[in-house]
Amino acid sequence: MFITYLLRELRRRMRQAIFIALGLALGVGLVITVTAAASGVSAGQGTVLKSLYGVGTDITVTKTPTASSGGGPGFRFGGGKGTSVSRSVLVSGGLGTLKSSDVTAVAGQKDVSAAVGALVLNDLKFSGSFSPGGTGGGRGGQSAGSSGSFNANSFTVTGVDPADDSLGPLASGTIISGHAITSSEAHKNVAVVDSDYATSASLKVGSTVAVAGRNFTVVGIVRAAQGVTDADVYIPLARAQALASMTNEVNTIYVSAASATDVAAAASAVSRALPGATVTTSSDLASQVTGSLSSASTLAKSMGKWLAVVVLAVAFGLASLLTVSAVTRRVREFGTLKAIGWTSRRIIRQVMGEALVIGVVGGAVGVAIGYAAAAVVQAMVPPLTATTGSANQHSGGFGRPAAAAAHTVSVHLTAPVSGSAVVLAVALAIAGGLVAGSFGSWRAVRLRPAAALARVV
Amino acid sequence: MYELSGVTKVYPKGRTTVHALQGVDLAIEDGDWLAIQGPTGHGKSTLLQILGGLDRPTSGSVRLSDRDLATLKEKELTKVRAASIGFIFQTFNLIPTLTAQENVETALVPLGVSTGERRERASQALADVGLAERARHLPSELSGGQQQRVAIARALVKRPAVLLADEPTGNLDEGTRDEIMALLGELWRERGLTMVMVTHDSSVAKRAQRIGLMREGKLTVRHAASPDPGLPCGVPGRHALRVLD
Numbered sequence: 001m002f003i004t005y006l007l008r009e010l011r012r013r014m015r016q017a018i019f020i021a022l023g024l025a026l027g028v029g030l031v032i033t034v035t036a037a038a039s040g041v042s043a044g045q046g047t048v049l050k051s052l053y054g055v056g057t058d059i060t061v062t063k064t065p066t067a068s069s070g071g072g073p074g075f076r077f078g079g080g081k082g083t084s085v086s087r088s089v090l091v092s093g094g095l096g097t098l099k100s101s102d103v104t105a106v107a108g109q110k111d112v113s114a115a116v117g118a119l120v121l122n123d124l125k126f127s128g129s130f131s132p133g134g135t136g137g138g139r140g141g142q143s144a145g146s147s148g149s150f151n152a153n154s155f156t157v158t159g160v161d162p163a164d165d166s167l168g169p170l171a172s173g174t175i176i177s178g179h180a181i182t183s184s185e186a187h188k189n190v191a192v193v194d195s196d197y198a199t200s201a202s203l204k205v206g207s208t209v210a211v212a213g214r215n216f217t218v219v220g221i222v223r224a225a226q227g228v229t230d231a232d233v234y235i236p237l238a239r240a241q242a243l244a245s246m247t248n249e250v251n252t253i254y255v256s257a258a259s260a261t262d263v264a265a266a267a268s269a270v271s272r273a274l275p276g277a278t279v280t281t282s283s284d285l286a287s288q289v290t291g292s293l294s295s296a297s298t299l300a301k302s303m304g305k306w307l308a309v310v311v312l313a314v315a316f317g318l319a320s321l322l323t324v325s326a327v328t329r330r331v332r333e334f335g336t337l338k339a340i341g342w343t344s345r346r347i348i349r350q351v352m353g354e355a356l357v358i359g360v361v362g363g364a365v366g367v368a369i370g371y372a373a374a375a376v377v378q379a380m381v382p383p384l385t386a387t388t389g390s391a392n393q394h395s396g397g398f399g400r401p402a403a404a405a406a407h408t409v410s411v412h413l414t415a416p417v418s419g420s421a422v423v424l425a426v427a428l429a430i431a432g433g434l435v436a437g438s439f440g441s442w443r444a445v446r447l448r449p450a451a452a453l454a455r456v457v
Numbered sequence: 458m459y460e461l462s463g464v465t466k467v468y469p470k471g472r473t474t475v476h477a478l479q480g481v482d483l484a485i486e487d488g489d490w491l492a493i494q495g496p497t498g499h500g501k502s503t504l505l506q507i508l509g510g511l512d513r514p515t516s517g518s519v520r521l522s523d524r525d526l527a528t529l530k531e532k533e534l535t536k537v538r539a540a541s542i543g544f545i546f547q548t549f550n551l552i553p554t555l556t557a558q559e560n561v562e563t564a565l566v567p568l569g570v571s572t573g574e575r576r577e578r579a580s581q582a583l584a585d586v587g588l589a590e591r592a593r594h595l596p597s598e599l600s601g602g603q604q605q606r607v608a609i610a611r612a613l614v615k616r617p618a619v620l621l622a623d624e625p626t627g628n629l630d631e632g633t634r635d636e637i638m639a640l641l642g643e644l645w646r647e648r649g650l651t652m653v654m655v656t657h658d659s660s661v662a663k664r665a666q667r668i669g670l671m672r673e674g675k676l677t678v679r680h681a682a683s684p685d686p687g688l689p690c691g692v693p694g695r696h697a698l699r700v701l702d
Contacts, residue, residue, distance in 0.1 A: 005552070
């Protein structure tokens with residue numbers, strides 16, 4: 001009798017039941033979609049931060065460049081009329097220098113588990129011809145009485161310490177061909193090339209790439225993590241220092257804290273050890289990230305969350321109102337059932353059962369809506385960008401100190417629907433049904449049979 | 458069966474107070490058929506509701522066999538209604554989404570009867586009121602008279618000690634009214650039911666053994682009369698008094 005009565009009643013007020021179920025479905029679907037989008041945005045932010053840091057990096061240490069810092073030899077040309085020149089140099093454009101001994105000092109700090117240094121450089125190549133008058137260029141790039149036409153090309157080069165490849169700029173990438181630079185190759189002219197650069201420059205393992213005019217053998221191709229814009233070419237740190245005339249110098253130190261909870265303490269220790277340095281943690285970077293990814297994060301986490309809450313609250317409220325209204329319309333029915341001996345508990349069970357079925361149906365439809373909407377979000381949202389002025393800077397050039405250059409990462413947003421989000425959403429739908437049923441049951445229980453029947457007569 | 462003593466019912470209505478029942482004393486024996494007449498708003502239905510445990514008196518006692526309904530808790534009252542009291546309403550009060558068979562079965566649900574026995578007894582009850590072939594019809598597919606027959610079947614399927622009817626023919630035409638009253642009369646005779654019926658209709662009231670008159674919350678009861686040969690009597694052979702309209 002319970003099931004029969006329940007199903008017949010739902011069929012009788014099918015339109016209302018569908019309306020309530022759809023309301024709950026909308027709220028549930030929104031919760032799933034917003035949760036999925038928020039997960040995707042968090043994942044995107046994680047990718048951004050990883051790209052800026054490398055996997056395993058909790059802290060980066062850099063130094064603000066001064067006018068005289070930045071390393072790199074100047075250009076000097078000489079010769080008579082119509083002289084053709086081609087010169088390639090390595091320069092550290094946007095970062096000040098730190099000593100290799102600073103890396104050791106940082107590694108020895110409390111709460112620090114490891115530290116590696118790197119040199120982030122630009123390989124600048126000039127080629128062309130010039131008229132006599134002698135053109136000299138030091139770090140300031142001065143010239144006098146010359147004319148000519150030049151082509152300038154550049155690509156980014158990072159000197160990495162092969163002793164520890166779990167930390168640093170290469171850590172987030174994947175070697176897809178060949179191998180990473182080994183410790184035995186620390187002083188050799190070997191290079192690992194970014195896959196996109198390799199494609200554009202037609203490089204493969206065994207090819208030769210010129211860095212600062214020296215030929216380097218490509219021993220590996222690395223694919224950067226999604227959305228990461230890293231160096232084009234990686235060479236051993238020692239070779240980069242030599243070619244850039246920056247012996248025993250680095251311009252970025254990558255630091256791994258002993259544990260996630262020690263990051264702040266480690267950062268403080270490093271700051272004390274290197275008073276003039278800029279110490280940046282991942283949370284510092286996260287707060288600096290701007291761009292459409294940051295906007296999407298705000299949208300998903302605050303507005304999206306509140307929108308889902310509001311829609312669910314409205315759905316709950318509507319469901320409750322409509323259920324109470326349906327119970328009120330069945331005053332005679334419930335009064336009669338009480339008159340013939342049905343207990344209040346049996347009637348409550350009936351009302352709650354009807355509301356629960358609507359809730360479950362709403363939850364199921366909501367899950368389908370959530371999955372569909374998340375798929376649409378994933379398919380339709382254009383790549384988002386995240387920009388921060390930070391550690392890995394691959395710009396600036398000609399020996400001039402550059403302003404802290406922005407680092408922009410492009411991220412394709414995903415919207416993964418997690419099992420826990422589905423469970424939460426279905427639980428919310430069922431809760432909505434139970435809330436509505438409770439209001440309806442309260443209304444039904446308050447009904448006195450005599451009063452219920454008297455209304456009708 | 459019933460012993461009412463000093464029953465009063467007072468309730469507020471807006472700014473006034475309504476004295477629906479004023480010191481009603483009434484005894485109903487097993488197998489009695491009592492019809493209660495009176496002007497509208499003078500307490501007939503209130504008395505019926507108190508007899509059925511649907512409402513409580515403000516004061517006085519309402520003994521049904523050995524139990525005082527006025528003092529029972531709601532749960533116990535519900536059990537008494539489930540097992541011992543059958544109701545018939547003016548507007549039939551069938552559940553619109555259930556078939557005739559299922560409507561009759563609703564009376565057996567609170568008694569914990571097994572599904573098989575419930576169906577069998579409901580089916581028999583419908584047959585007893587001449588509606589076996591309409592078992593699968595919804596109330597909307599039945600005439601007024603048929604719906605009232607289903608309601609009678611629902612009231613009687615649990616073999617109640619007493620049948621309470623509130624204007625059972627109020628919504629029926631004359632011909633159907635007579636059919637229903639004939640059916641009720643037959644069932645009353647065959648099963649030895651105790652019946653209490655509220656009605657405006659004198660022709661219905663005259664069928665009863667005794668007729669009560671409610672005026673301003675006070676009840677006077679006399680045996681049914683058959684002063685005119687043309688008027689129907691309560692039970693054949695019984696002496697009857699003139700009935701007041």
